[in-house]
Amino acid sequence: MGAEGFGARVARKEDRRFITGRGQYTDDIGMKGMTHAAFVRSPHAHAKVKSIDASEAEAMPGVVAVLNGRDLATDKLGGLICGWMIHSKDGSPMKMGAHPALAANTVRYVGDAVAIVIAETRNQARDAADAVIVDYEELPAVVDPAKATAAGAPQIHPEAENNLIYDWTIGDEAATDAQFASAAHVTSLDIVNNRLVPNAMEPRAAIGSYDPAEEHFTLYNTSQNPHVARLVLSAFVGVAPEHKLRVIAPDVGGGFGSKIFIYPEETTCLWASKKIGGRPVKWVADRTEAFLADAHGRDHVTRAELALDADHKILGLRVKTIANLGAYMSTFSSSVPTYLYATLLSGQYMIPQIFAEVLAVYTNTAPVDAYRGAGRPEATFVVERLMETAAREVGLDPAEFRRRNFIRAFPHQTPVIMAYDAGDYDASLDAALKAADYDGFPARKAEAERRGKLRGIGLSCYIEACGIAPSQAVGSLGAGVGLWESAEVRVNPVGTIEVLTGTHSHGQSHETTFAQVINDRFGVPTANVSIVHGDTDKVQFGMGTYGSRSAAVGLSAVFKALDKVEAKAKKLAAHLMEASEGDIVLEDGAFKVAGTDKSLGFHEVALAAYTAHNLPEGMEPGLKETSFYDPTNFTFPAGTYVCEVEIDPETGKTTIVQFVAADDFGRIINPMIVEGQVHGGLAQGIGQALLEGCSYDAESGQLVTASFMDYCMPRADDLPSFTLLTTETICPGNPLGVKGCGEAGAIGSPPALINALTDAIGSNTLAMPATPAKVWQALKSAGPAAAA
Amino acid sequence: MTKVSMTVNGRTVSGDVEDRTLLVSFLREELGLTGTHVGCDTTQCGACVVHMNGVAVKSCTVLVGQADGAEVTTIEGLAKGDELHPMQAAFREHHGLQCGFCTPGMIMMGVDIVRRHGSDLDEATIRHELEGNICRCTGYHNIVKAIQSVAETSEVAEAAE
Numbered sequence: 001m002g003a004e005g006f007g008a009r010v011a012r013k014e015d016r017r018f019i020t021g022r023g024q025y026t027d028d029i030g031m032k033g034m035t036h037a038a039f040v041r042s043p044h045a046h047a048k049v050k051s052i053d054a055s056e057a058e059a060m061p062g063v064v065a066v067l068n069g070r071d072l073a074t075d076k077l078g079g080l081i082c083g084w085m086i087h088s089k090d091g092s093p094m095k096m097g098a099h100p101a102l103a104a105n106t107v108r109y110v111g112d113a114v115a116i117v118i119a120e121t122r123n124q125a126r127d128a129a130d131a132v133i134v135d136y137e138e139l140p141a142v143v144d145p146a147k148a149t150a151a152g153a154p155q156i157h158p159e160a161e162n163n164l165i166y167d168w169t170i171g172d173e174a175a176t177d178a179q180f181a182s183a184a185h186v187t188s189l190d191i192v193n194n195r196l197v198p199n200a201m202e203p204r205a206a207i208g209s210y211d212p213a214e215e216h217f218t219l220y221n222t223s224q225n226p227h228v229a230r231l232v233l234s235a236f237v238g239v240a241p242e243h244k245l246r247v248i249a250p251d252v253g254g255g256f257g258s259k260i261f262i263y264p265e266e267t268t269c270l271w272a273s274k275k276i277g278g279r280p281v282k283w284v285a286d287r288t289e290a291f292l293a294d295a296h297g298r299d300h301v302t303r304a305e306l307a308l309d310a311d312h313k314i315l316g317l318r319v320k321t322i323a324n325l326g327a328y329m330s331t332f333s334s335s336v337p338t339y340l341y342a343t344l345l346s347g348q349y350m351i352p353q354i355f356a357e358v359l360a361v362y363t364n365t366a367p368v369d370a371y372r373g374a375g376r377p378e379a380t381f382v383v384e385r386l387m388e389t390a391a392r393e394v395g396l397d398p399a400e401f402r403r404r405n406f407i408r409a410f411p412h413q414t415p416v417i418m419a420y421d422a423g424d425y426d427a428s429l430d431a432a433l434k435a436a437d438y439d440g441f442p443a444r445k446a447e448a449e450r451r452g453k454l455r456g457i458g459l460s461c462y463i464e465a466c467g468i469a470p471s472q473a474v475g476s477l478g479a480g481v482g483l484w485e486s487a488e489v490r491v492n493p494v495g496t497i498e499v500l501t502g503t504h505s506h507g508q509s510h511e512t513t514f515a516q517v518i519n520d521r522f523g524v525p526t527a528n529v530s531i532v533h534g535d536t537d538k539v540q541f542g543m544g545t546y547g548s549r550s551a552a553v554g555l556s557a558v559f560k561a562l563d564k565v566e567a568k569a570k571k572l573a574a575h576l577m578e579a580s581e582g583d584i585v586l587e588d589g590a591f592k593v594a595g596t597d598k599s600l601g602f603h604e605v606a607l608a609a610y611t612a613h614n615l616p617e618g619m620e621p622g623l624k625e626t627s628f629y630d631p632t633n634f635t636f637p638a639g640t641y642v643c644e645v646e647i648d649p650e651t652g653k654t655t656i657v658q659f660v661a662a663d664d665f666g667r668i669i670n671p672m673i674v675e676g677q678v679h680g681g682l683a684q685g686i687g688q689a690l691l692e693g694c695s696y697d698a699e700s701g702q703l704v705t706a707s708f709m710d711y712c713m714p715r716a717d718d719l720p721s722f723t724l725l726t727t728e729t730i731c732p733g734n735p736l737g738v739k740g741c742g743e744a745g746a747i748g749s750p751p752a753l754i755n756a757l758t759d760a761i762g763s764n765t766l767a768m769p770a771t772p773a774k775v776w777q778a779l780k781s782a783g784p785a786a787a788a
Numbered sequence: 789m790t791k792v793s794m795t796v797n798g799r800t801v802s803g804d805v806e807d808r809t810l811l812v813s814f815l816r817e818e819l820g821l822t823g824t825h826v827g828c829d830t831t832q833c834g835a836c837v838v839h840m841n842g843v844a845v846k847s848c849t850v851l852v853g854q855a856d857g858a859e860v861t862t863i864e865g866l867a868k869g870d871e872l873h874p875m876q877a878a879f880r881e882h883h884g885l886q887c888g889f890c891t892p893g894m895i896m897m898g899v900d901i902v903r904r905h906g907s908d909l910d911e912a913t914i915r916h917e918l919e920g921n922i923c924r925c926t927g928y929h930n931i932v933k934a935i936q937s938v939a940e941t942s943e944v945a946e947a948a949e
Contacts (some may be wrong), residue, residue, distance in 0.1 A: 010882050018888030019876040019895060021823015123806065201827045201924050202834060202889040253825075253889030254924050283878035287828040370790035507887030507925045544889035676883045676926060683927030708922065716918035716928040721911065745927075 009672040013526060014511040017074040023251040026205035026220050028585040032530055034207070035064050035276065037283040038125035041292065042107035045141035045364040045701020046154060048703075049105055049134060052115060057131040057161055059321045062124035065276050066132060067268075069104030077101065077271060078237045080262060080328035083317045083480035086166045086338055086360070094166040097362065098158025099262035099328040101237070101271075107136070108156055108327035109364050110696075110703055111292025116268050118281055139702035140363035146301045148361040148510040156327060156362040165325060165360040170342045170416050176355035179316030183307035187390035193378045194768045195299035195324070196687075197711060198371045200506075203285035204294060210268030212278045212615020216244045221266045223249040223534075224259045224504050225544020228481070232262040232331070239270050249534040251507035256684070257370035258294045260271065260546050264291070264509060289708040296694055297371020298380050299324035300337065306386040312394055314349055314405050319356040319382060327362060330369035334360065339417075339477050340375030340465075344413035347383035348638060349405040350426045364701045372684055372746040376575045378465040384460040384751035388578065391765055398755070402461050410520035418465055420636045423664060427727040429461060432640040432662035441644070444657075454647040454779075455657070456760025460749035461638060466740035467552030467635035467733070484630035485549070486541050487557035487563050491623040493610035495603025496528040502542010503554035504534050508677070508742065510550060513669045517555055517736070521562050522602055523589025540626065546635070548740025551669065556734045557629035563718070564625035567672040569605050575616040576600060576608055577582040590599045635731050639663035643752040647760050648660050651682035652776025653759060654690060660723045661748070666731040666739035674741045675724050681745020682722055687714040688746070689753035693769045712769070792856045796821070797865025803852075807839035811855050812836045812847035815862060822890045823863040827922070835923030837893035837900075838862045842901035846920070863892035866899070874938050875899045886925035897921050898935040908937035 004010050004357055017023050054066035080099040103112050113205060115132055119125035140154040147153060148163040156163050180186060200222075207220040223229050226247040232416035234242040240471045252259060269281040284292070307315040322338030342356040345372050360604030373380075403426065412420040432633035433439075443458050448455040463642040470472075478642075488500040497518055503510060510533065545554070552633055566586060573591035574581040583594045592599045600608075605623075608614065612621035642660040647653065661678055691712040696702040705711035730737040757775065758764050763782035766774060790809070793802035796814050796819060797942045815821045815838070825836035825850055827891040836848040866873040878884070885891040900916050901917045902909065923931060 012883065014888070015885060018885055018891050019863075019872065019879050020867055021821070021892050023823070023824070023888050025822075025889065027826075028816075030820075123808070200889075201833065201887065201922065202825070203827070251888065256889040256924070285831065285834075509886070672883045676886055676930060679927035679929040680886065680925045681927075684924070701821040707830045708828050709830050713832075713922050713924070714927075715915075715922065716932060717912075717915040719915075719928055721929055721932070722927070722928055 003514055004526045006516065006667065006669055008516065010297065010512055010526060010670055011680065012509050012512045013515060014509065025202055025251045025253055026207060026222050029250065030221055031207065031209060031280040034121060034282055035118045035278040036122040036125045037272065037281050038117045038129040039113040039265065040117065040134065042112040042114060044107060044136055044138050045143065047107050047136035048139065049103060049107060049114060050137055051135045051227060053133040054115065055437050057117060057128040059691035060118035060124065060128045060131060064118040064120065066117050066681035067275060068099055069102035072100060072102050073104055075271065077239065078269065080264065080434060081232060081236045082334050083331055084335040085478035085480070086168055086334045088166045088474045089169045094334055095160035095164065096329050097159045099436065100217050101267040108343045109365060109366050110701055112327065113264050116272055118609070118776040119275060131423065133447060143363050143365050143696040143698060143701050145299060145322045145361050146365055148363050150357065155380060156364060162566060163362040164669040165329065165362060167357065167359050169357045170336050170357070172353060173355045176316045176318055176353040179353045180305070180307045180318065183315050183392055184310040185308040187306045187386055187393055189304050189385055189386060189389055191302040191304060191382060192767055193298045193300040193302065193381055193686060196297045196371055196692050197291055197694050198256045198297060198375065199290065199713060200254030200256055200258055203287060203290045203685050204263065204265065205284040205575055206269045207280050207282045208273040209280035210446045217268050217270055218246045218248065219266060219310070221249060222252050222259050223247065224252070224506060225257040225541045226504065226534055226536050228544055229262050233270065235266060237267055239267060246537045249504055255506045256372040256373055257297065257546060259484070260544065261295050261369055263346055268649040287708060288706050291711065292703055293366060295330045295367045295369035295504045297368065298378060299368050302382055304382045304386055306390050308390060308394065312396055312401060312404055314351050316353040317345055317351050319345060321356070321358045322361050323358055323360045324365065324368055325360050326365045326367035330367035330734055332452060333369040335479065336370050336375045341379050342416045343467060344376050344379035344463060345383060345416055346418070347380070347636050348463050350407050350409060351415065363627055365696050372681065375744040375752060376459055377685070377747045380460065380462040380747050381751050383460065385754065386687035388433065388458060388595050388755040397436065398422065398459050399429060402429065402459070409659060419633065420473065421633055421732050422729045423636060423638050424727060425461060425638060426637040428662040428664055431725050431727055432642045432660050435662070435725055436642040436644065436658060436660040438642065448646055452649070454649055454755040454760040457642065457644045457646065458752045458755025458759055460643055460646050460748045460752035460755065461640045463636055463638040464743060465634035466548035466637055466743065467631055468547030468549045469634060470632055471630050481543065482630065483543050484551040484628055485543055485557040486626065486628045487554065487561045488540060488626040489558065489561040491565060491606045493607050494732065495526055495606040497522065498530050498560055500531055500532045500539045501554050501558060502539055502544065508545060508550055509673045514555060514558060517558065517668055522586065548742040551738045552635045552734050552740050553629060555736055556631065557627050559735045560627035560629050561588060561625045564627065565623060568621060571616060571766065572609055572619065573600050573605050576614065604749045631733060633733045635733060636667065636742065637663065637739040637744050638666050639744060639748060641748045641754040643750040645756045645760055649777060649779055651771035652777060652779065654688070654770065655722045658723065659720055661745065662727060663741065663744050664723040664727045664729055665741040666728065667737040668726065669738070670723060677741045678724055679722055682749050683719055684715045684746040685749030686719060686753060689750040689768050689770060691718060691769050790853045792852050794858050794860055796860045797862060805852055807853065809852045810848055811850040814852040815847060821862050825889055825892060827890065831889070832922065834897060835893040837896040837921065839896060839900065839937050844897050856946050857924065861916050863896060866895065873899070878934040878938045882907060882930045882934040882937060884931040890921065890923045892922065894921050894931055898938065901935060902939050905939065906916050907939050909936060911936065
């Protein structure tokens with residue numbers, strides 16, 4: 001390990017601009033002649049739009065234009081799309097309703113945009129938006145996914161009868177049923193995976209700008225994947241052809257999935273700039289708009305059953321889930337409760353048969369799509385709640401029960417598509433139990449009891465599929481895009497290096513970790529490496545950042561480009577030093593002839609490539625290579641989390657006494673950055689388990705939790721300091737041996753929390769978020785033994 | 789309209805703005821000091837924290853008229869030239885930031901916390917004091933460590949300036 005290479009705790013290159021207030025987020029960008037937009041949004045969960053009267057608004061000071069869904073339709077703009085086709089068990093394609101960027105005839109959730117108001121200032125636009133009079137005819141609404149398919153439920157899209165988008169299955173139903181028929185014990189659970197609002201701290205924003213002379217569009221956007229935004233906006237929405245549209249995602253203040261998707265607002269701003277003659281149109285969400293109109297996460301209702309034999313080995317798993325996709329199908333929504341969820345239901349365990357059925361439904365709520373972990377937290381919650389519950393029911397220690405069922409031979413083909421490539425689940429379990437002093441827990445529980453407090457301990461052994469994704473595999477499963485990644489490595493004549501990547505960093509620290517990998521390969525100081533991303537005019541193409549893919553897929557593309565650079569440079573170095581190409585080694589930033597003292601600095605070879613005065617026969621000048629890398633498999637980070645809680649039975653308040661996370665992420669480039677990713681993931685998972693719950697009023701469909709005053713975000717004093725450990729099995733599927741670390745914390749932690757809480761209160765009935773009121777109530781229902 | 793004049797990061801500035809203008813809008817839109825961020829509408833998130841007359845305030849909840857005549861320091865005014873303020877350096881050293889959006893508010897709040905508590909700061913106090921600043925990336929772990937490290941250094945008085 002060099003001072004800056006693989007494994008070094010290098011401080012971040014990107015930090016200086018952020019700590020001095022010089023980041024450039026979308027709202028920080030001003031343009032000549034820029035106007036400001038505000039959206040008129042539906043106050044109803046479901047209504048017909050009878051008429052829109054903007055005459056008063058149009059006459060207000062500073063107002064430039066008011067445009068609505070009928071204007072969009074007149075300009076023949078396409079609707080927003082869901083890019084992953086799922087087929088129901090009867091073979092029929094998913095039933096996707098139209099999603100115009102501005103609703104022209106029907107609004108389907110509170111916050112559905114019906115018009116855009118453009119004015120000279122933000123306040124003028126907002127004032128005028130309030131003056132737009134929309135005549136609605138209210139319709140009945142449904143927000144509960146479990147009720148959406150009931151007879152007589154309000155019909156949300158004509159295309160989807162009974163609001164059913166698809167009824168999809170995976171696994172062998174008959175074989176699974178047969179396993180259950182022979183079971184010695186069956187554990188059953190009803191589970192609600194609570195709906196969450198991602199809440200990146202930077203609200204979404206867009207600046208659409210049209211140049212009439214060049215007929216060219218530019219979009220600044222809070223995007224995790226600017227090339228995908230360009231592709232959708234050109235190929236499907238038809239705002240602009242791809243070569244006339246530049247999308248720039250500058251500094252982006254967190255995403256967690258919510259900034260993957262192509263939303264109505266950026267679409268509208270881009271189109272509106274042309275409508276008003278080319279003045280740029282800027283929109284910045286306020287926080288309540290973010291709550292109303294960002295894609296939400298989770299929202300599953302599940303019945304799950306686990307069959308065991310007499311030796312407490314798992315025989316089978318049966319799962320039925322209703323997934324709420326909201327009022328419209330967001331960009332990747334259909335894939336989340338299917339291929340990102342049910343394919344992970346085998347967890348870390350040998351499960352001979354698994355059968356899962358997923359019903360995806362429309363409701364009158366904001367669209368639901370990927371949020372940190374995306375399907376994998378829901379799967380882990382099902383599996384790990386079942387494991388803990390089953391262990392308690394059969395009277396086995398939960399750790400021992402898991403051990404008895406661990407997968408130990410790799411590669412391992414699960415019954416639900418995934419083929420795990422490498423792992424050592426005993427190692428992470430053992431490490432976590434040791435660090436948490438699991439054996440000492442009974443004594444700590446007894447000590448807490450003497451103080452009148454209830455202690456509980458809970459485990460979660462998670463697995464996730466990251467490094468998304470092999471293109472052919474996802475294509476065969478319905479994905480509309482390939483999920484490879486591209487990179488370009490430009491060595492400058494002076495030996496400094498620019499790396500252009502199709503991934504996007506919005507907190508993940510690519511500017512540092514990617515530079516560390518260059519340093520590791522070529523010995524070039526990280527200060528002499530710059531990482532370029534987030535601009536479709538600079539980077540050739542890319543699929544962006546999500547699914548913990550940037551290192552496993554994006555850096556692998558960089559790695560392949562580095563291979564090409566190294567090969568060419570070695571050939572050139574051999575020529576210059578009159579040596580055999582096979583004798584050239586790259587060490588400490590220099591090309592050396594093995595066994596001699598001949599040596600040329602990396603920068604000297606770079607310069608020679610550009611002066612081109614003395615190149616080998618047939619070699620082109622320059623030192624720049626590109627690569628497209630398509631992974632051959634997902635990666636499978638896994639680990640064990642142990643949570644210990646103490647509850648005050650008088651108030652129901654939970655204190656997290658300790659939280660231990662032992663993760664196997666494969667090789668680690670920068671431990672400091674990996675730890676930061678885990679900390680953040682844990683905070684979101686703990687938030688889901690204890691604090692966060694998005695709530696719509698069942699009758700009116702109003703979003704009850706539409707601000708930080710109503711939706712409980714984790715604060716510093718809600719969380720403990722975390723104990724983090726890593727174990728390592730090298731990922732065989734990519735040249736770096738990395739697995740990805742961005743989502744693990746959010747995936748593994750909720751069941752650990754709930755397992756600890758249910759252990760403490762002696763009742764297994766406790767829904768997330770386990771607020772003090774719910775814990776107190778559960779204690780009362782559990783009876784005097786638990787409350788004592 | 790309201791005429792205001794104040795000192796921002798040591799520079800005298802003035803403006804003629806709508807009465808309802810918030811201090812944060814004045815800083816961002818009139819003065820171009822975009823390091824101060826807006827992350828919510830309800831004074832919850834703290835991305836907009838600046839110092840007004842030496843005290844941390846949420847600039848989204850201060851009308852610009854209330855800041856008339858005040859001395860305001862924003863994140864852009866914290867470093868002395870190229871020399872980072874100890875709190876800025878500590879956030880970098882301890883990896884107390886990821887996406888960077890809450891960071892200016894966190895740093896300004898961190899400086900205020902250390903100013904008020906000095907070297908007595910323990911973890912529980914820091915966590916309690918950070919109640920009004922939301923971060924979605926870091927889980928606060930390294931932010932707490934960064935603030936604690938500044939409190940523990942001998943230059944607490946200097947850091948609190």
